[in-house]
Amino acid sequence: MKLRKRNAFTLIELVGVLVIMAIIALIVTPLVMSIIVASLAPSVSEATTTATMLSARL
Helix, strand or coil: CCCCCCCCCCHHHHHHHHHHHHHHHHHHHHHHHHHHHHHHHHHHHHHHHHHHHHHHHC
16 A cells, blocks of 8 residues: 655644634733733823823913
8 A cells, every 4th residue: 555645734734723823812912912002001191191281281
């Protein structure tokens, strides 16, 4: 019996990779979002302060 040469991935292998990528995305997404929110927080508060000061001068 001759063994066939594999030229492609099986469906199980592709589904396994997709599941692993989905798990990684579920773990990483909240971390990235918290970093983005934390980095925007000082600039948002500075902009609010500046807008308040400018409106008080008018």
